[in-house]
Amino acid sequence: MKVKLHVWRQNGPNDKGTMETYEVPNVSSDQSFLEMLDDVNLALAKDGRDVIAFDHDCREGICGMCSQVINGVPHGGQERTTVCQLHMREFEDGAEIFVEPWKARAFPVIKDLVVDRGALEKIMQAGGYTSCHTGGVADGNALPIGKDIADYSMDAAECIGCGACVASCPNSSAMLYTGAKVAQLAVLPQGKVEAHKRVMAMTEAAKEQGFGNCTNHYECQASCPKGVNVKFIAKLNREYMKALCK
Amino acid sequence: MILDGKCPTGPIETSWDRHRFETKLVNPANKRKYKVLCVGTGLAGGAAAASLGELGYNVHAFCYQDSARRAHSIAAQGGINAAKNYPNDGDSIYRLFYDTIKGGDFRAREADVWRLAQVSNNIIDQCVAQGVPFARDYAGYLDNRSFGGAQVSRTFYARGQTGQQLLLGAYSALSRQIKAGTVTLHERREMLDLVVVDGVARGITCRNMVTGEIESHWGDAVILATGGYVNVFYLSTNAMGCSVTATWKAAKKGAYMANPCYTQIHPTCIPQHGEHQSKLTLMSESLRNDGRCWVPKKVEDCEKPASDIADADRDYYLERKYPSFGNLAPRDIASRAAKEQCDDNRGVGPGKRGVYLDFADSIKRLGEDTIRERYGNLFEMYEKITAENGYKQPMRIYPAPHYAMGGLWVDYNCMSNVPGLFVLGEANFSVHGANRLGASALMQGLADGYFVIPYTIAGYLATVKPGQIKDDHAEFKKSAEEVKADIDKMLSINGTKTPSELHRELGKVMWEDVGMARSKESLEHALKRIPEIREEFWNNVKVVGTNEQFNQELENAGRLADFIEFAEILTKDALNREESCGGHFRTEHQTEDGEAMRNDEDFCYVAAWEFKGAGVEPELHKEPLKFENVKLAVRSYK
Ligand SMILES: Cc1cc2nc3c(=O)[nH]c(=O)nc-3n(C[C@H](O)[C@H](O)[C@H](O)COP(=O)(O)OP(=O)(O)OC[C@H]3O[C@@H](n4cnc5c(N)ncnc54)[C@H](O)[C@@H]3O)c2cc1C
Numbered sequence: 104m105k106v107k108l109h110v111w112r113q114n115g116p117n118d119k120g121t122m123e124t125y126e127v128p129n130v131s132s133d134q135s136f137l138e139m140l141d142d143v144n145l146a147l148a149k150d151g152r153d154v155i156a157f158d159h160d161c162r163e164g165i166c167g168m169c170s171q172v173i174n175g176v177p178h179g180g181q182e183r184t185t186v187c188q189l190h191m192r193e194f195e196d197g198a199e200i201f202v203e204p205w206k207a208r209a210f211p212v213i214k215d216l217v218v219d220r221g222a223l224e225k226i227m228q229a230g231g232y233t234s235c236h237t238g239g240v241a242d243g244n245a246l247p248i249g250k251d252i253a254d255y256s257m258d259a260a261e262c263i264g265c266g267a268c269v270a271s272c273p274n275s276s277a278m279l280y281t282g283a284k285v286a287q288l289a290v291l292p293q294g295k296v297e298a299h300k301r302v303m304a305m306t307e308a309a310k311e312q313g314f315g316n317c318t319n320h321y322e323c324q325a326s327c328p329k330g331v332n333v334k335f336i337a338k339l340n341r342e343y344m345k346a347l348c349k
Numbered sequence: 350m351i352l353d354g355k356c357p358t359g360p361i362e363t364s365w366d367r368h369r370f371e372t373k374l375v376n377p378a379n380k381r382k383y384k385v386l387c388v389g390t391g392l393a394g395g396a397a398a399a400s401l402g403e404l405g406y407n408v409h410a411f412c413y414q415d416s417a418r419r420a421h422s423i424a425a426q427g428g429i430n431a432a433k434n435y436p437n438d439g440d441s442i443y444r445l446f447y448d449t450i451k452g453g454d455f456r457a458r459e460a461d462v463w464r465l466a467q468v469s470n471n472i473i474d475q476c477v478a479q480g481v482p483f484a485r486d487y488a489g490y491l492d493n494r495s496f497g498g499a500q501v502s503r504t505f506y507a508r509g510q511t512g513q514q515l516l517l518g519a520y521s522a523l524s525r526q527i528k529a530g531t532v533t534l535h536e537r538r539e540m541l542d543l544v545v546v547d548g549v550a551r552g553i554t555c556r557n558m559v560t561g562e563i564e565s566h567w568g569d570a571v572i573l574a575t576g577g578y579v580n581v582f583y584l585s586t587n588a589m590g591c592s593v594t595a596t597w598k599a600a601k602k603g604a605y606m607a608n609p610c611y612t613q614i615h616p617t618c619i620p621q622h623g624e625h626q627s628k629l630t631l632m633s634e635s636l637r638n639d640g641r642c643w644v645p646k647k648v649e650d651c652e653k654p655a656s657d658i659a660d661a662d663r664d665y666y667l668e669r670k671y672p673s674f675g676n677l678a679p680r681d682i683a684s685r686a687a688k689e690q691c692d693d694n695r696g697v698g699p700g701k702r703g704v705y706l707d708f709a710d711s712i713k714r715l716g717e718d719t720i721r722e723r724y725g726n727l728f729e730m731y732e733k734i735t736a737e738n739g740y741k742q743p744m745r746i747y748p749a750p751h752y753a754m755g756g757l758w759v760d761y762n763c764m765s766n767v768p769g770l771f772v773l774g775e776a777n778f779s780v781h782g783a784n785r786l787g788a789s790a791l792m793q794g795l796a797d798g799y800f801v802i803p804y805t806i807a808g809y810l811a812t813v814k815p816g817q818i819k820d821d822h823a824e825f826k827k828s829a830e831e832v833k834a835d836i837d838k839m840l841s842i843n844g845t846k847t848p849s850e851l852h853r854e855l856g857k858v859m860w861e862d863v864g865m866a867r868s869k870e871s872l873e874h875a876l877k878r879i880p881e882i883r884e885e886f887w888n889n890v891k892v893v894g895t896n897e898q899f900n901q902e903l904e905n906a907g908r909l910a911d912f913i914e915f916a917e918i919l920t921k922d923a924l925n926r927e928e929s930c931g932g933h934f935r936t937e938h939q940t941e942d943g944e945a946m947r948n949d950e951d952f953c954y955v956a957a958w959e960f961k962g963a964g965v966e967p968e969l970h971k972e973p974l975k976f977e978n979v980k981l982a983v984r985s986y987k
C-alpha cells in the first residue's frame with residue numbers, strides 16, 4: 104500500500120514550524136506506524152535531509168515515550184493503543200495522514216514531533232508517592248488488602264504517563280493523569296496516611312505548571328491508550344473536597 | 350591475572366550479615382558532602398538513586414529518556430521472585446539460591462546469589478509499602494504464581510505489568526527525593542564517557558540530547574545501572590534506545606567486561622514478519638503455564654491451518670523431551686528446542702520460523718474467561734501485532750534476543766575493577782551465571798538498588814575524601830574533547846549507509862553466527878565480518894544533521910559504533926568458551942541427544958576481558974568459581 108503523510112516539522116522551540124508532505128510508497132500493512140516513519144526517515148537520511156524527530160523507545164505500548172497526534176487524535180484513535188502499536192493495516196491504501204506533536208501550553212515542542220513533558224514530572228514530585236524509606240517497612244502480608252481494592256488501585260496505576268490525556272483535552276487538563284495517581288494511592292492503606300496532603304500538593308502543582316481544569320469533555324479517557332477511566336477524576340475531586348474540609 | 354571477587358568466607362547463611370557488619374560506614378553528617386553519580390533510572394538505578402538520596406548523599410541521576418519512569422524495566426511483564434514461601438509449598442531462601450545457581454548452569458558466584466535470595470523478601474515488603482498494587486487473593490493476601498522453570502509458586506505480579514508497577518514504585522521514591530533536593534535528575538542525557546583519574550572513577554562525560562552540549566559531571570563514585578546489551582543483535586525485545594554505550598565506554602577506560610557471550614534468547618516472542626521490522630515483541634512466558642508448544646509431526650502439514658492437524662499428528666516437543674518440566678522448561682532449553690523443530694523444517698508461519706503456543710486445552714479446562722483474566726493483555730497485544738486471535742487459533746512464537754547475563758565485572762560489593770565505579774542490575778554480570786531464570790532480573794535490579802549498594806558504597810566512600818577531584822581536572826577536558834572528536838568524525842564521513850542499515854547488518858551476523866547455536870566456524874566467520882562492518886562504519890556511515898540539535902541519527906550512530914566494538918569481544922568470549930552452558934551453546938559440545946555439555950574441568954570461571962583497543966586482542970582475566978554449598982551437577986530438566 105502507499106500513503107501520503109503531512110508531518111509537522113519544527114526545528115527547535117523557537118522555530119515557527121510548518122506541515123510538510125511526504126509520499127510513502129511500498130508500505131507493508133504488517134508494519135507499525137513507527138516502522139513506516141522509520142522508512143520515511145531512511146529515505147530522507149539517504150537523501151541527506153533532516154529526519155523527522157519523534158519520541159519512542161519500548162515500541163510495545165508501555166513506556167509512554169511515543170506521542171503523536173494522528174489525524175487530530177492523540178495516538179491515532181484506535182482503542183487502547185499507543186502510536187507505536189498502531190499498525191498500517193488500520194489505514195486504507197492511499198490514505199492521507201496528518202501527524203502532529205502533542206499540543207498543549209505545558210508541553211513546548213523540542214523538535215518536530217518531540218515535546219517537553221517535564222511539567223508532568225513536577226506533579227509527581229509534588230506528592231505522587233508514599234513517604235516510606237527504604238528498609239524498615241512491614242511484611243508485605245501484614246495488611247490484607249481486598250482484591251477489589253487492589254484491582255481498583257491497579258486500574259488507576261495502568262497510566263503510562265504519555266500525556267495523551269492532556270493533548271486531547273480542550274483545557275489541556277492533567278486531571279486524569281493526576282487523578283489516576285491520587286486514586287491508586289488513596290485507596291491503599293499504605294497511601295491513605297498522606298492522602299490529604301498528597302491531593303492538595305499534586306493539584307497545586309498541576310495548576311502551577313499551567314494545566315487547565317476538567318470541564319467534563321472526557322476526551323482524555325477516549326484517547327488514553329490504557330483506557331484509564333474518568334472515574335478517577337471524580338475520585339480526585341472527592342479526595343480534594345475531603346482534604347479541603349479537613 | 351586471577352581476579353578476586355572478594356566474597357565473604359565462612360558459612361554462607363550469615364555471609365551477607367557479617368559483611369554488612371564489617372563494612373565501614375559513612376558518618377551521617379558527612380554523607381551530603383559525597384556526590385554520587387547514578388547513570389540509569391531503571392529498577393536498579395532508580396532504586397539506588399532514591400535510597401542513596403534518602404540516606405543523605407548528594408545524588409545526580411541520569412537517563413536518556415525524557416523521564417525516569419520510562420527505563421526499559423517498565424516493559425517487564427511476568428513478575429518478580431521472592432522466597433517468601435507464602436503458599437507454603439516448600440520454598441525457602443536456600444531453594445531460591447539453589448534454583449538460581451542451577452538455573453545459571455553453575456556459572457555464578459555462590460555468595461552473590463545467596464545475598465540476592467536473602468534480600469528478595471525485603472523487596473516485596475518495600476514495594477507494598479510504596480503502594481505497588483500487586484495481585485491479591487480474595488482474602489486480601491499477596492498472590493503468587495509459578496514462573497519460568499520453578500516448581501514452587503514464588504512469583505509476585507501486578508497483572509501483566511509487573512515491571513511497570515515496580516518501576517513506578519522506584520520512580521515515586523525517586524520523585525520524593527528530587528522534591529527533597531537530595532537527588533538531581535538529568536533527563537535526556539546520554540553518558541558517552543567515563544572519566545578516570547589515576548585509575549579511579551571520578552565522573553562522566555555526557556551529551557545533552559536536546560542541545561548537543563557536551564557536559565562534564567564529577568562524582569566521588571559513579572554507578573552504572575544502564576541495562577543490557579542484546580540490541581547488539583539489532584532485533585530484540587529491548588527498547589530501541591537500549592545500548593551497550595555506557596558500559597562499553599567504561600570498558601574502554603579499563604573496566605573488565607565479564608562473560609559477554611552469555612546472552613538469553615527468550616522462547617516466547619512474536620515471530621518476525623518482515624525486513625523492515627524494528628523490534629521483536631516478547632510475550633510473557635507465564636503463557637507457558639497454560640499454553641502448550643507444538644509443531645506438526647509431518648513436514649507436509651506445516652502449511653495447513655492448525656485446526657486441520659489432528660492431535661496425533663502434533664508433536665508437543667517440550668512435553669516429549671522434558672516430561673517432568675514440559676512446557677515450563679527453562680528459557681535456554683525451550684528456545685533451542687524451538688529452533689531445532691524449525692531447523693528440522695517443521696516450523697510454522699511466514700518463513701517457517703515459528704512454533705505454536707496453543708491454549709485450546711486450557712480454554713476447554715478453565716474456560717475462556719479465566720484465560721482472558723490471566724493473559725488478556727497479552728492476547729490483545731498479540732492480536733494488534735499479528736491480526737490473529739489467540740483464543741481461536743494457536744499463537745505463533747519464536748525465540749528472540751532478550752537479556753544479557755554478561756556485563757561489567759564486579760566484586761561482591763558491586764564495584765568493578767576500577768575503584769569508584771559500581772555497576773548494578775542487568776549492566777553487571779553477577780548473579781545469573783550463564784542463564785537467567787524468569788522473574789529474577791527484576792529481583793536483582795531492586796536488590797542491587799535498594800539493599801546492596803546503600804551498604805557497599807559506604808565501604809568505598811569511607812576511604813575517599815569528598816570532592817577531591819572535580820570537573821576542572823584536565824582529564825574531564827580531555828574526555829570531553831575526545832567525545833566531541835568522535836561526534837565530529839561521525840558527522841563528517843557523509844558516506845552512503847545510515848546507522849540503521851549498518852546496525853541491521855551487524856545484527857544479521859550476530860544472530861546467524863553468534864545466536865542460539867555457535868560453532869568455531871560460525872564464530873570465526875563473525876570475527877571476520879565484524880571488523881569489516883567496523884571499517885565500513887568509520888568510512889561510509891551517513892549521519893545527517895548536526896550535533897547542536899536534537900539528533901536521533903547521531904545518537905544511533907554513536908550507539909552502533911559501540912555495539913560493533915563490543916560485538917567483537919562478545920564473539921571472542923564465545924569462541925574462547927569451549928563448552929556449552931546456559932544460553933551459550935557450542936554445537937561442538939553437546940551430548941548425543943543434543944543437550945548442552947558443560948566442561949567444569951576447564952571453564953568453571955568468569956571470563957573478564959580487558960579491552961586493549963579496537964581490533965587489538967583483548968586480555969582475558971579469570972575468576973575461578975568455587976561451589977561449596979551446591980554440588981556441581983549436570984543440569985537436567987528431563
Ligand atoms: C520485554 C521484557 C520483559 C521482561 N520481563 C521480565 C520479567 O517478567 N521478570 C523479570 O525479572 N525480568 C524481566 N525482564 C528483564 C528486566 O526487565 C530487566 O533486566 C531489568 O528491568 C533491567 O533493569 P535495569 O535497571 O538494569 O536497566 P533498565 O531498566 O534497562 O534501565 C537502564 C537505564 O539506564 C539508562 N541509560 C542507558 N544507557 C545510558 C547512557 N548511555 N546514558 C544515560 N543513561 C543511560 C536508561 O535511560 C535507563 O534509565 C524483561 C525484559 C524485557 C525486555
Ligand code: FES
Pocket residue numbers: 158159160161162163164165166167168169185186187188
Ligand atoms: S514507544 Fe513506548 S509506549 Fe510507544
